[in-house]
Amino acid sequence: MLANNQTLTVLGCGTMGEAIVRGILRSGRLEPAQIFATDRRAEVVKALREKHGIRTTSDNREACRAGDVVVVCVKPHEVGPLLRDAEISKALAGKLVISIAAGVRLEQLATWLPGSAVVRAMPNTPCLIGEGMTVIARGPSVSDEQAEVAKAIFGCVGGCLEAEDKAMDAVTSLNGSGPAFAYIMLEALCDGGVRMGLRRDTAMYIAAQMVQGAARMVLQTGMHPAALKDQVTTPAGSTIAGLLILEDGRIRSVIARAVEEAAQVASKLGQS
Numbered sequence: 001m002l003a004n005n006q007t008l009t010v011l012g013c014g015t016m017g018e019a020i021v022r023g024i025l026r027s028g029r030l031e032p033a034q035i036f037a038t039d040r041r042a043e044v045v046k047a048l049r050e051k052h053g054i055r056t057t058s059d060n061r062e063a064c065r066a067g068d069v070v071v072v073c074v075k076p077h078e079v080g081p082l083l084r085d086a087e088i089s090k091a092l093a094g095k096l097v098i099s100i101a102a103g104v105r106l107e108q109l110a111t112w113l114p115g116s117a118v119v120r121a122m123p124n125t126p127c128l129i130g131e132g133m134t135v136i137a138r139g140p141s142v143s144d145e146q147a148e149v150a151k152a153i154f155g156c157v158g159g160c161l162e163a164e165d166k167a168m169d170a171v172t173s174l175n176g177s178g179p180a181f182a183y184i185m186l187e188a189l190c191d192g193g194v195r196m197g198l199r200r201d202t203a204m205y206i207a208a209q210m211v212q213g214a215a216r217m218v219l220q221t222g223m224h225p226a227a228l229k230d231q232v233t234t235p236a237g238s239t240i241a242g243l244l245i246l247e248d249g250r251i252r253s254v255i256a257r258a259v260e261e262a263a264q265v266a267s268k269l270g271q272s
Contacts, residue, residue: 001029001152002069008153009067011060011082012074013037013048016100019128020071021052023157026130038063064091069098069149076101076270083112092116096146098136098153102172103269106139106165117142119150122171123157125179132158133175137165172269173262181258186211 002008008030010017021037024030032053038060039045049056057063060082064070070092074082079101083089093115100121109118119142123134134154138147147162154160163171186207193203217228233239 001149002034004031004034006034006068007055007066008035009063009070010035010037011063011070011072012078013039013044013056014073016123016125016127017071017073018048019132019157020073020123020153021048021054023127023130024153025052025054027156029152029156036063036066061085061087061091064088067095069096069153071153072097072099072101074101076103079104079270080108080112083109089113089115096142096149098150101270102176103169103266103271105168105270106137108270110139110141117146119147120165120168121150121154122168122176123154124175127154127157130157134158134160135163135168135171135175136160137163137168169263169267170259172266173259176266177262178259181255182211 008024010021013021017037021035024035025032033055035052035054037045037048037054037056038058039048039056040058042058045056045058048054055066072079072082079099083092089112092113095116096119097109097113097116098119098121099109100123102122104120106118106120109116109120118139119136120139121134121136124132126132127134132154134157136147136150136154138150142150151160151162186204189207189211190200190203193207194200198206214228217223218225221228229243233243
């Protein structure tokens with residue numbers, strides 16, 4: 001992480017930016033005085049300062065000058081105008097800059113910040129509860145030590161892996177959009193429980209805990225999902241009957257195609 005005398009700056013500290021700040025503070029890896037956050041809304045700047053005890057400002061140039069590592073959390077269409085600012089580019093020279101903007105490529109970041117070490121990151125919304133997933137891609141000038149700093153930051157809000165920049169459109173689809181796909185499947189499972197007589201709140205709790213448990217089985221055992229599925233599927237049982245209905249609906253193809261389509265759209269984000 002950062003040294004005791006270093007500062008982490010979060011530009012555009014909205015929902016995801018605040019989740020990162022909250023996760024870092026909860027981990028104890030940085031003190032509030034080591035975090036500098038910005039937002040263009042004065043009321044948000046005040047709320048962040050009062051809630052977390054961190055340093056805040058509406059001046060991105062000031063925050064960039066103060067930060068040793070800078071996380072850019074503004075919207076994709078705002079990244080270019082922000083980083084093309086001559087004063088900001090100068091302030092970020094020689095520093096590690098991490099962008100979480102969907103669709104903004106390392107090549108673009110390097111063009112706007114030729115003197116900086118740039119990392120592209122794709123977190124997801126479960127970071128808000130410390131159960132997120134983030135994938136990072138590093139620019140050619142990023143050292144192993146700097147990559148570890150980026151991983152440590154996002155490790156405070158969940159899991160973190162490294163991939164190549166060319167894989168990030170797929171990552172944006174699977175990781176960034178994936179929670180929405182999971183929620184719609186979870187909602188459908190809940191509807192099925194209600195159809196068969198369960199109260200909706202009961203069905204929702206059962207379905208959510210079941211999905212969480214199934215996901216943890218994959219992560220903790222390292223077994224292929226198909227092998228875990230076979231453990232549940234007894235001959236002539238209820239599970240195989242339900243699985244065949246899912247296969248009739250081409251569920252694998254539909255879900256895979258949803259990831260594919262989202263990746264195609266993701267490839268156009270952040271591109272003028």
